[in-house]
Amino acid sequence: MYQLSGVTKRYRRGKDTVQALDGVDLTIEDGGRLVIQGPTGGGKSTLLQMLGGLDRPTEGSVVLDGTDLATLPEARLTRVRAEEIGFVFQSFNLIPTLTAQENVETALVPLGLKAAERRERAADALASVGLGERHGHLPGELSGGQQQRVAIARALVKRPAVLLADEPTGNLDESMRDEIMELLEGLWQEHTLTFVMVTHDSALARRAPRLAVIRKGRVTITERAAGAA
Amino acid sequence: MFFTYLRRELRRRRKAALVVASGLALGIALVIVVNSVSSGMNRAQDKVLESLYGLGTDMTVTKAATPPGAGDTSRRPRFEFDAKDSDDDSEQSSDLVMVEGFETLAFSTVAQVGKQDGVADAVGGLSVRVMKVNGQFKQGEIEPGQKPGQGGPGGGTDGGGAVRGGGAAFDVDSYTVYGTDVAHQGLGPLTSSKITSGRTFKTTETSAKVAVVDSAYAKEKSLTVGKTLTISGAKYTVVGVATADSGDAAANVYLPLAQAQTLAGAKDKVTTVYVQATDSQRIDGVKQAIQRNISGTTVTTSADLADTVSGSLSTASDLAAGVGKWLSYVVLAAAFLVAGLLTSAAVSRRVREFGTLKALGWRSGRVTRQVAGEALVNGLVGGVLGIGIGLAGAWVITAFSPTLTAQLGGSGGGAGGGRVLGAGGGEGGPARQAASRALDIALTAPVSLTTIGLAVALAVAGGLVAGGFGGWRASRLRPADALRRVE
Numbered sequence: 001m002y003q004l005s006g007v008t009k010r011y012r013r014g015k016d017t018v019q020a021l022d023g024v025d026l027t028i029e030d031g032g033r034l035v036i037q038g039p040t041g042g043g044k045s046t047l048l049q050m051l052g053g054l055d056r057p058t059e060g061s062v063v064l065d066g067t068d069l070a071t072l073p074e075a076r077l078t079r080v081r082a083e084e085i086g087f088v089f090q091s092f093n094l095i096p097t098l099t100a101q102e103n104v105e106t107a108l109v110p111l112g113l114k115a116a117e118r119r120e121r122a123a124d125a126l127a128s129v130g131l132g133e134r135h136g137h138l139p140g141e142l143s144g145g146q147q148q149r150v151a152i153a154r155a156l157v158k159r160p161a162v163l164l165a166d167e168p169t170g171n172l173d174e175s176m177r178d179e180i181m182e183l184l185e186g187l188w189q190e191h192t193l194t195f196v197m198v199t200h201d202s203a204l205a206r207r208a209p210r211l212a213v214i215r216k217g218r219v220t221i222t223e224r225a226a227g228a229a
Numbered sequence: 230m231f232f233t234y235l236r237r238e239l240r241r242r243r244k245a246a247l248v249v250a251s252g253l254a255l256g257i258a259l260v261i262v263v264n265s266v267s268s269g270m271n272r273a274q275d276k277v278l279e280s281l282y283g284l285g286t287d288m289t290v291t292k293a294a295t296p297p298g299a300g301d302t303s304r305r306p307r308f309e310f311d312a313k314d315s316d317d318d319s320e321q322s323s324d325l326v327m328v329e330g331f332e333t334l335a336f337s338t339v340a341q342v343g344k345q346d347g348v349a350d351a352v353g354g355l356s357v358r359v360m361k362v363n364g365q366f367k368q369g370e371i372e373p374g375q376k377p378g379q380g381g382p383g384g385g386t387d388g389g390g391a392v393r394g395g396g397a398a399f400d401v402d403s404y405t406v407y408g409t410d411v412a413h414q415g416l417g418p419l420t421s422s423k424i425t426s427g428r429t430f431k432t433t434e435t436s437a438k439v440a441v442v443d444s445a446y447a448k449e450k451s452l453t454v455g456k457t458l459t460i461s462g463a464k465y466t467v468v469g470v471a472t473a474d475s476g477d478a479a480a481n482v483y484l485p486l487a488q489a490q491t492l493a494g495a496k497d498k499v500t501t502v503y504v505q506a507t508d509s510q511r512i513d514g515v516k517q518a519i520q521r522n523i524s525g526t527t528v529t530t531s532a533d534l535a536d537t538v539s540g541s542l543s544t545a546s547d548l549a550a551g552v553g554k555w556l557s558y559v560v561l562a563a564a565f566l567v568a569g570l571l572t573s574a575a576v577s578r579r580v581r582e583f584g585t586l587k588a589l590g591w592r593s594g595r596v597t598r599q600v601a602g603e604a605l606v607n608g609l610v611g612g613v614l615g616i617g618i619g620l621a622g623a624w625v626i627t628a629f630s631p632t633l634t635a636q637l638g639g640s641g642g643g644a645g646g647g648r649v650l651g652a653g654g655g656e657g658g659p660a661r662q663a664a665s666r667a668l669d670i671a672l673t674a675p676v677s678l679t680t681i682g683l684a685v686a687l688a689v690a691g692g693l694v695a696g697g698f699g700g701w702r703a704s705r706l707r708p709a710d711a712l713r714r715v716e
Binding site (some may be wrong): 052054075087091093095096106110202 | 230234237241560585593707708709712
């Protein structure tokens with residue numbers, strides 16, 4: 001479970017100070033699903049980075065299952081990312097020189113698994129996203145939707161507790177968008193993940209049971225009744 | 230995963246990798262070539278010095294130079310011929326046997342030197358120059374009726390007419406003889422020659438009338454083993470022919486020391502003591518000890534003598550040691566810098582990649598190792614290329630073997646005048662100074678295992694420097710910054 005209290009993030013940009021987050025208080029239950037929406041530069045991605053331990057708040061705390069990520073030493077924070085959190089990015093962020101299988105395996109490297117086990121788990125993860133046959137292909141040989149599937153397999157292969165997705169369909173066409181969303185929702189349910197997604201897409205936002213709208217660093221939560229989506 | 234990732238990245242960025250590797254290769258190749266050429270120069274200089282000293286000699290001891298006194302004519306060769314009758318047209322001949330440089334040390338000096346601390350062995354030798362003047366005088370002829378004062382050159386006048394014609398025609402043959410201590414043949418000039426026919430002296434031949442002749446001189450004078458060589462009326466049986474390992478031989482003829490002393494009228498005298506030190510690191514100390522304890526001597530070490538080497542060998546050697554060395558260092562430093570900057574630039578282009586890996590839980594150290602590993606492989610590829618180019622360069626130099634000339638001695642100054650015999654029969658009058666002598670040496674560029682080891686070390690160092698630059702940048706990347714930068 002996430003508990004964010006008074007999370008504030010300020011950046012220095014030249015001589016100016018930019019306040020990306022302004023005293024955000026937020027709770028996300030285990031297995032919960034939250035969509036974050038808001039205008040560009042509103043602080044969506046910054047909030048996601050706080051949740052993922054990729055950045056630390058200037059003030060406040062980001063507690064995940066009792067551990068404050070804001071004050072955790074770098075090595076332990078890296079460990080939390082390696083074991084607990086899966087990321088899916090808008091631009092897929094696959095390593096262009098590695099095959100689909102090897103890209104998925106990169107998420108298992110920090111866990112210190114043996115090569116054979118890495119290969120087996122990566123193959124299973126690729127099969128679970130429908131790309132079992134394409135394991136030997138380089139990202140450049142795959143479509144955008146297929147690349148995002150590989151990225152999703154990479155995020156889930158470590159069996160994380162949390163899946164964070166930053167505009168996962170932002171680079172995809174509509175049909176591919178729906179396909180990826182169905183896949184993500186299916187996996188969320190199957191693995192009982194805590195799933196947080198940033199999106200610009202109102203159609204996707206409407207599908208979420210809980211919506212966080214962020215403007216000028218401040219968050220407004222909207223709860224929807226079950227089945228409203 | 231480390232090697233798979235490394236291999237794929239290097240293959241993907243082949244051109245950038247090749248640029249980095251080529252830069253390092255150029256620097257490493259230059260280091261190899263300059264090192265091997267320097268090594269070849271040293272070898273050439275060693276050959277030059279060996280030809281003077283012989284193998285194993287660390288220094289020579291000679292008598293300190295003393296300026297000739299006023300009216301001192303003993304230092305000039307003097308020939309005396311008798312007047313002949315007018316009808317005697319027979320040739321006149323005179324052999325003059327002189328101690329080279331006219332300065333000698335007592336034979337007991339050899340033992341004195343041998344007793345000095347740090348001296349392993351000391352052997353005396355006598356350098357002698359033989360000048361043979363051979364020819365005849367021609368009488369002038371009296372032509373009656375000529376007025377006095379109209380005589381031809383060389384002629385004279387008398388009361389009855391003028392003398393025409395007349396004069397002298399003499400050939401001068403000059404060659405060198407070295408009196409060697411046959412009981413101690415391990416040191417001295419003869420060690421720089423190989424016996425190519427016959428044999429060398431036996432240790433028992435201390436007073437035997439035997440000679441070993443240099444092959445070039447033997448060819449010129451048609452001397453072979455078993456023939457007889459006459460020096461100043463004394464006959465010597467040629468028992469061996471010696472060929473100098475490089476350049477000219479130290480002397481034309483080698484005799485047992487006692488025979489050379491007798492010929493030159495220098496009983497119990499030597500011109501040079503050849504000294505071998507117990508430890509090559511102690512040569513300067515031994516030199517000081519000899520000069521301090523045995524007065525009136527000049528000690529010349531190999532280093533002193535090397536300083537007197539001039540000519541293209543010296544120029545090339547200076548170039549290799551100076552410009553070549555610094556050029557290779559500068560190129561290498563530039564190659565390291567370029568490799569580092571290119572690797573660093575490559576990290577800049579891959580911030581999203583490294584940011585993603587950090588987001589996936591890769592530690593900074595692992596990312597740094599990946600970057601450093603790639604740079605190290607680049608360095609090693611550069612090293613292999615550099616070694617290949619360097620070996621090819623060294624091979625080309627050795628194949629073409631450019632000839633360098635070493636000018637030895639001549640000035641007789643600086644180093645105390647290593648007393649060098651000018652083999653080959655120069656006609657110049659003997660001088661106190663070391664005789665000027667030119668040697669042609671073919672330059673080679675031997676590549677030692679040490680040089681290869683140095684090249685490998687430089688390749689690794691280049692890779693590590695480049696990896697250090699890149700790794701440092703990669704380690705400082707914060708995943709959020711890395712991902713934010715491409716948004």
